[in-house]
Amino acid sequence: MVMSVRMALLLPLIFSLMIHRVSSAGWAVNYSPSHICALKDSSVIMNCTYTYPTGYQIMKVFWTKKLFKGKKKDSSEEEEEHEVFPDLSKDPEYSHRLQYLGDKQKNCTIRLSHVTQKDSHKYYFRFITDKHSKKQTGASGVTLTVTDLQVEAPERVTEGDSVRLTCKSSCALTDRATFIWYRNSQPLTERRDRNNQLLLQSVRREDAGRYSCALHGHTYISPAVYLSVMYPPKNTSVSISPSGEIVEGDSVTLSCSSDSNPPAEISWFKEGTFLGSGRIYNISKISSDYSGEYKCKSRNKHGEKDSDAVMLSVMYAPRNVVVSITGSGEIVEGDSVTLSCSSDSNPPAEISWFKEGTFLGSGRIYSISKISSDYSGEYKCKSRNKHGEKDSDAATLNVMYSPKNVSVSISPSGEKEYSVTLSCSSDSNPPAEISWFKENQSSAVGSGQSFSALQSGRFYCEAHNQHGSQRSDAVTVFDYAVSQIRCDGG
Known part of the structure; x- marks a missing residue:
């Protein structure tokens, strides 16, 4: 009898405990995966499922960044809920980027678009039932880390070397990544990447440029890193200004151009004689003495290169006009005699011959075969080009x-x-x-x-x-x- 009374008193308690254990076993929130590494400006899917005991009705579902509730004085339960567990869908920073893909039954997946480093945080799913005080937050949460991409490369390499560029992120990206490389904003189609690395074998000067990387299917591109390729001077050449005719008295500039990295030191030479240094060689009030072949030598620590020779031709009027008579000895009637006119000029001058003012003919040579006494007298030649003219001194022809x-x-x-x-x-x-x-x-x-x-x-x-x-x-x-x-x- 006593046993029956005791059993009667214990049964409701045991039954109550059994119901509580069954009900508690039904509350759960699962995240898959629990850690996400996402690329800046990409969209992130946070997969989520939840369960709850039968007999409950879901009234509200939302995501939040808060896990524990603090005590709020003088606040209604609804106000306290909103203040302590803010709904991200109502947050201006998230509302236009957050999309709930789940339902009010078991799926709580969301998509967060255009993520930035500020979005790196731990996120929790919370749901509220129709029963008083029956609210549940998935305590394990989803940890989101948002990363950008950075290109890691040496600042400079030497032509012919092999170089490896690495596209780095601050965490291991959750999505299977296919990397794309760019040089000067143009995709590199001729080379294939190896994982997140770009290998440039036997690098050329054309490989210099701004390199960036991205993930296939994503719009985000890493900041560009400049790769500088060092190489010896090439394509060394001399240009002359003015490019047209140069006349004695003009000012002339010779410029040396060279393709090299680092920039080359320039030396100037005239027919093997050192003149000076610097990319520019200036000559003010040029004279005919400056005529000749000029070269520049381009040199850096990787090598040197000479330019081809350029001819600097200075134009000037005739000077040093002289008549010479073939045979410095005695000229006897019947001999053959040659008079030659020499003249320093550029361009070469036209020569005219005169005997005591009378024009005889043209040409640098004036020949007389079987000379007679009638040819005795004073002879001059006149040297003329477009820049001026000059007469020789008189030369006396004395025929014996x-x-x-x-x-x-x-x-x-x-x-x-x-x-x-x-x-x-x-x-x-x-x-x-x-x-x-x-x-x-x-x-x-x-x-x-x-x-x-x-x-x-x-x-x-x-x-x-x-x-x-x-x-x-x-x-x-x-x-x-x-x-x-x-x-x-x-």
Whole structure:
């Protein structure tokens, strides 16, 4: 009897405990996965399921970033719920990006779009039933870490080296990642990445540029990192300004261009002689002395390169105009003679020849074959180009020849009644020596330009120099003298 009473008192308690245990076993929230690493600006799916005992009706479901409730004084239960467990769908920072994909039965999945590093947090699902105080929060939550991408690369590499670029994130991305690489904002299609790395084998100078990475299917692109490729100078060349004709007195600039990394040091040379350093070589008031071949040498720590030679040609008017006569010795009638005109000018000058002001012809050479005494005289050449003209000094052409045109003239003498004076004239170079002869006598009867004949007879003179001799016709002195006396006395 006692046992029955005791059993009657214990049964409701045992039954109550059994119901409580069954009911408690039905409350649960599961997250899969519980940790998510997402790329900045991507969309994140937080998979979630929940269970609750039968007999309850779900009144409200929402996600929050709070797990524990604190005590709020002077607040209604609804106000306290909202303040302590804020609904992210009503938060301005989340409302336009948060989409609830679940239901009020068992699915509590959400999508969060355009995530940023500020979204890195732990998130919880909470649901409220129709029974008083029966509310449940999935305490384990979902941990979201939002990462960006960073390219890790050496600042500089040398041409020919191999280089590896790595696309790094602060956490291991949850989604299966396929990386895309860009150089100067253009996708690299010719090279394939290995996991999150880009391998550039035997790097070239064309590989220099701004590199960034991204994930396939995502809009976010990492900040660009500049890869600098070091290489020796190439394509070294010289340019001249002004590019047209350069005239003596102009200012001229020579510029050296070179493709190199790091920038090269420049040295200047004229026909092997060092001139100076720097990318620019200036010449003010240029003279003809600067004409010649110029080169620049481009050098950095990786090597050096010479430019091709460029010719600097300075234009100027003629100067140093000189006439030269072939054969510095004596010129004898019948010789062939060449007169040459030399002139310093750029461009080469046109040459004109003049004898004592009379134009003779053109050309650097003036030739005379079988020269005669008529060619003796002063010769000049005139040198002319578009920048000016210049005359040479006069050069004298002195033609040597034997005596010719030898003749005798006679005139009465006032000193003696029957004496006459004979004069001998001749044309020769050098001047001839004169000898006088009486016909039928082998020896000379006198010398010099004049000869006094004191007796009658036939006389002649002979002119001679080192080139030859010539005698005059004979004149009769007697006949001439008598006729003169008769005329004077008559």
